[in-house]
Amino acid sequence: MKKTTTINPATEEEIKSYERISSKEAKEKVAKANETYKTWKKTSFEERSKLMNKLATIFEENIEEYAQLATQEMGKIIKQSRSEIEKCAKICRYYADNIQELLADKTIETEAKKSYVTFQPLGVTLAVMPWNFPFYQVIRFAAPAVMTGNTGVLKHASNVQGCAFALEDAFKKADFPEGVFTNLNLDSKDIKEIIEDKNIVAVTLTGSEPAGRSVAKIAGENLKKTVLELGGSDAYIILEDADLEKATDLATYGRLQNNGQTCIAAKRFIVLEDIYDDFLKLFTKKMKDAKMGEPTNKDVYYGPMARVDLRDELHEQVEKTIKQGGKLVLGGKIPDRKGAYYPATILADLKAGMTGFDEELFGPVASVIKAKNEEEAIELANNSSFGLGSGVITGDSKRGEKVALQLEAGNSFVNKLVASDPRLPFGGIKNSGYGRELSGYGIREFVNTKSIWID
Numbered sequence: 001m002k003k004t005t006t007i008n009p010a011t012e013e014e015i016k017s018y019e020r021i022s023s024k025e026a027k028e029k030v031a032k033a034n035e036t037y038k039t040w041k042k043t044s045f046e047e048r049s050k051l052m053n054k055l056a057t058i059f060e061e062n063i064e065e066y067a068q069l070a071t072q073e074m075g076k077i078i079k080q081s082r083s084e085i086e087k088c089a090k091i092c093r094y095y096a097d098n099i100q101e102l103l104a105d106k107t108i109e110t111e112a113k114k115s116y117v118t119f120q121p122l123g124v125t126l127a128v129m130p131w132n133f134p135f136y137q138v139i140r141f142a143a144p145a146v147m148t149g150n151t152g153v154l155k156h157a158s159n160v161q162g163c164a165f166a167l168e169d170a171f172k173k174a175d176f177p178e179g180v181f182t183n184l185n186l187d188s189k190d191i192k193e194i195i196e197d198k199n200i201v202a203v204t205l206t207g208s209e210p211a212g213r214s215v216a217k218i219a220g221e222n223l224k225k226t227v228l229e230l231g232g233s234d235a236y237i238i239l240e241d242a243d244l245e246k247a248t249d250l251a252t253y254g255r256l257q258n259n260g261q262t263c264i265a266a267k268r269f270i271v272l273e274d275i276y277d278d279f280l281k282l283f284t285k286k287m288k289d290a291k292m293g294e295p296t297n298k299d300v301y302y303g304p305m306a307r308v309d310l311r312d313e314l315h316e317q318v319e320k321t322i323k324q325g326g327k328l329v330l331g332g333k334i335p336d337r338k339g340a341y342y343p344a345t346i347l348a349d350l351k352a353g354m355t356g357f358d359e360e361l362f363g364p365v366a367s368v369i370k371a372k373n374e375e376e377a378i379e380l381a382n383n384s385s386f387g388l389g390s391g392v393i394t395g396d397s398k399r400g401e402k403v404a405l406q407l408e409a410g411n412s413f414v415n416k417l418v419a420s421d422p423r424l425p426f427g428g429i430k431n432s433g434y435g436r437e438l439s440g441y442g443i444r445e446f447v448n449t450k451s452i453w454i455d
Contacts, residue, residue, distance in 0.1 A: 004158045006183055009075040009304040009340040010294055014234050018161045023190040026153075029182050033151040034199040035123045041121045041149035045103075048147050055143075055174040059135075064249035066135060066166060068296075073160045074131050075304040075340065076258050077295045077387045088139040088276035095147045095443070096423040096430075102149065103447070106274055114454040119447040120148030122225075123201035126194060128155045129213060130207045131306050133154050133260045137279030141204050142181055144443040153182045155194070159307060161185055182430040194318070200224065202446045206263070209431050227445050228437030229263065229427055231360040232388030234418065235381035236266045236402060239374065241395035243280055250393060251366065252286040254417045256302040256344060259295075261310075263432075264389035264411065264418045267360065268350075268367045270377045276370045282349055284330050287344040298361065304340040305363050311340045315364040321356035321367075328409040331335050333367070350428035352383050360386065374403065382408045388428035389418035396430075410436075 001346070006015040021029075059066065067081035076084075095102075106117040127141045138154060145152045156164035164183045169413045170183040184194070195203055196219045207214045212228040219226045236245050236254070254266030271279045295303030304317040305311045318332050331345030345365040350357045356367040371377035381390060390409040392400040402416035410428040411418045420426045425441035427433060 002187065004161045006073050006159055006175070007307075008072050008163055009306050009308070010338075012308065012338055012340075015072055016162060018165065018185055021184065021186050023186060023193045024132065026184045026186045026190065026194055027199075028240065028434055029179075029184060029410075030124060030126075030197050030199045031181055032155055032179045033153050036177050037121070037149075039125050040151055040177060040180055043149070045100050045147075048149070050098060051174050051176050052143065052147060055170060055176070056089040056096065058093065058170050058173050060090040062170075064455035069166060070134050070160070071268050071295050071303075073132060073162055075295050075305040077300055077303050079332065080258060080296075082135045084133055088135050089252070089408040090440075091136075091139055091422045091438075094145050095143045099147045099385065101441050105257050108451075110453070112453045112455055115453075116452050118450050119148070119444060120450055122448055123150060124199050125150050125446055126155065126200050126203045127152055127204040128191065128207060128211070129157065131157035131160045132181055132258060132263075134160035135167065137206050138167055140166075140426075140437055141206075142171075143189045144438070145380050145446060146176070146180055148443060150446060151180050151182075153184055153194075155184050155186065155188075155191060158188075166439060180437060191215070195219055196222055200241070202226065203437075204437075204446075205229070212433055216352075219421065227437065228433035229435075230388075230439065231362070231386060231433060231434040232263045232265075232432050233267050233358075233360045233384050233386045234264060234389040234409070235268045235270055235407070236391040236392070236393060237277065237371075237374075237377045237381055237407075238269060238271040238279055239377075239392065239394040239399070240272045241399075243394045243395060244275065244279055247279065247393045248283045248286050250415075250417055251283050252290060255366045256290055257417075259305055260342075261362055264392065264420070266366075266417060268357065268369060268381070268384075270369045270371050270380050272374070272377060273370050273372055276368075280329065280346075280368055283366070283368070284346055287330055287346055290344050292341060292343060292364075301324075302344070302364060305342055306340065311342045311363065314342060314361060314365060317355050317359060317361055318345060318347065318365055321350065321354050323355045324357050326350050326354050327420070331354050331370075344423045352380075358385070373428050378403060378406050382406075384408075385431045386428070387430035388432035391412070391418060
């Protein structure tokens with residue numbers, strides 16, 4: 001039997017091995033999830049809410065255990081791992097407390113004696129999830145799916161299988177029926193068979209653009225609904241009236257949060273020429289001062305990347321950008337130490353056509369771009385195949401709102417880094433995917449929006 005082995009990216013030491021299941025065993029688990037769905041869909045919102053609140057309590061009472069596991073498996077600093085677990089509890093309570101309102105029937109006035117729209121569950125949803133937020137990404141799908149009456153099966157990234165099994169165990173501890181939430185530790189090559197399985201009704205994926213295209217193709221051929229949250233190359237426009245201290249604080253945290261491995265992280269900084277040099281100087285100082293190190297140390301700002309191969313791919317992108325004419329201002333050298341570490345790096349004077357402008361840099365590398373004016377800044381921001389997040393930093397919030405409305409992205413924040421919030425829909429456009437997660441908009445992606453007419 002093949003095994004999945006997790007590796008600590010800070011030390012390159014093996015953590016634990018987990019037996020993989022065959023596609024046959026995975027299909028048996030999917031069939032069980034479908035059998036559970038037949039009874040789970042009949043439970044009341046009150047019953048589901050009770051269990052979901054219990055799951056939230058389990059997260060709250062086991063923050064340190066889960067946070068340590070996330071840090072060991074993918075390298076994020078321990079403080080951010082704790083925040084991730086807290087966010088899991090928050091999203092569970094949001095759906096537990098608001099499900100009746102979010103899925104309430106909607107009366108529609110027609111010629112009928114009575115007509116309304118009701119929202120009913122569909123069945124077993126497959127989630128293909130990434131490693132960068134190993135607990136939260138899963139709960140972001142699972143909490144709303146389960147609260148609608150669906151059941152869920154998870155294909156998690158292989159390097160965070162400890163987190164995947166911990167999530168499955170958390171659902172068991174919260175007394176959810178067996179089959180409501182199931183982890184499938186199977187090989188990626190077997191995903192096609194699972195998507196095609198008759199018991200899978202929908203697929204949600206968070207991950208890379210190639211993975212999204214592959215899953216969407218298979219699901220489309222089988223007429224199964226998908227929601228895709230893919231990569232991003234988020235542009236943050238720094239207007240000339242911005243407070244540079246605040247702007248560079250946001251830029252530094254935005255680029256180094258989660259060790260630079262966030263789909264909605266600030267990646268391209270488009271700075272108006274009047275303040276370009278001053279911004280770059282201050283930003284460089286703060287990125288240089290940010291301490292890289294062992295992610296469990298309290299004074300560390302960012303840790304290693306999740307895997308050595310991902311670090312090496314990022315370094316290749318940096319070197320390509322420099323050869324294309326980009327200016328290396330800071331970093332750009334693989335450190336001589338154990339672990340998947342990569343230093344805070346700044347590439348400046350970038351233009352369209354350069355790797356650092358066009359591609360997603362999924363690590364602690366910032367791209368700085370000069371714009372003549374506000375109009376050109378908007379044009380440069382929108383000159384991207386991605387459209388997930390975007391931001392504007394300015395001293396005039398009304399001006400910022402005006403600019404934000406012109407940015408081609410699923411999320412545009414003014415004077416704040418883009419972040420997901422269960423009260424707001426989350427998702428992208430262009431090659432960043434389609435569909436929405438979270439809020440009332442997201443919870444209705446995988447339901448049967450059903451019209452009822454009574455004469």
